[in-house]
Amino acid sequence: MTDKKLKIATVSLAGCFGCHMSFLDIDERIMELAEVAEFDRSPLTDIEHCGNCDIGLIEGGICNSENVHTLREFRRHCKILVAVGACAINGGLPAYRNYIPLEECLGESYLDGIGVENPQIPSDPELPLLLNKVRPIHEIVKIDYSLPGCPPSADVFWKFLTDLLAGREPVLPYELIHYD
């Protein structure tokens, strides 16, 4: 309770974990990070709910009701909330389904698709309901920073976090800004 390590939480919503993988590409620099920061809720820790954190990193957009709840939990608990990667910023590849009515998408996957056996639309109450459209996260809660890229490179994570940790306003140099 005495150390003043910064708390970081991360989550992947409608994403592919590619941004998390890219984050891990900071390689041995993660040791340096571990000296000054610790992870709260994250796929790296298995903590289920987000406690009070300094920084929340959100990968992926919003495709179902559970995503909305998780995103709101992060917003409530994180001082700084960051949209990480194309999907969080503009919906990304999952948003390609936005151009096809949801009913047709479900029909193709679970009723009429090639090789479908026992066709039925999954409706277990445990399953989160799909949203009509995949949405970027800034359309649901306020976002403080965005890290573009599909995925953002390890250097983007590093530059952003080291700037924040040093108390500087984070700035990405030209070579680190990519939308792809």
Next chain:
Amino acid sequence: MSKTFTLDGQPIPFSTGQTIIDAALDAGVYIPHLCHHPDYTPHGSCKLCSVIVNGRVCSACTFPAAEGQEVLSHTDELNEDRRRITQMLFVEGNHLCPGCEKSGDCKLQAVGYYLGMHDNHFVHFFSPRKLDASHPDVLLDLNRCIFCTLCVRASREKDGKDVFAISGRGINKHLIANSASGLLKDTDLEASDRAAHICPTGAILIKRTGYTTPIGARDYDHQTIAEVSLERERETHDG
């Protein structure tokens, strides 16, 4: 050629009839733009080139330079406006860059990079638009069209054809191909036409050429659009 105006305090020489943007380009100063190309009649639609001329906001691509004018371009406020305009273009169309062949060579994207745009700020329209793959050599994807009309002007002014036009108004505005069927394959567009190569975005693509340039060697991987534009557009302009 002794007439000059000032651009962000720097004297810029110009010849009679020249627009602010073309005089700046000749003097090696970049003003952000998307619908403008020095080889074509100005259109003045994207408003990215907005500058302040003697206290008033004007489009540098349509406004004639005049002796003693004081023009401001690279102010924080104008660049913030330009960033918002670019974000509007992104949410109005469907720009999913990771899946676009033009990525890395796209002027819309490059303007975003240049302006330090990290997100799209506004609510996305996600409104599906038509994709016309009927032409054997040219793909037309209206999801990425920003209505700059460069293809319209190129076809008319350089190719001596009239392949493209803008139809509809406001939210219903869209690019059309000039043929009875409305399909690109029934127009007289050829892959060698200027109109097939002028698109600043990935709305008009030459088929079977995608991803031939590796990441790292694309137009805007290491150079900003300011540098590329000054290099290329000055060349074509003079030549």
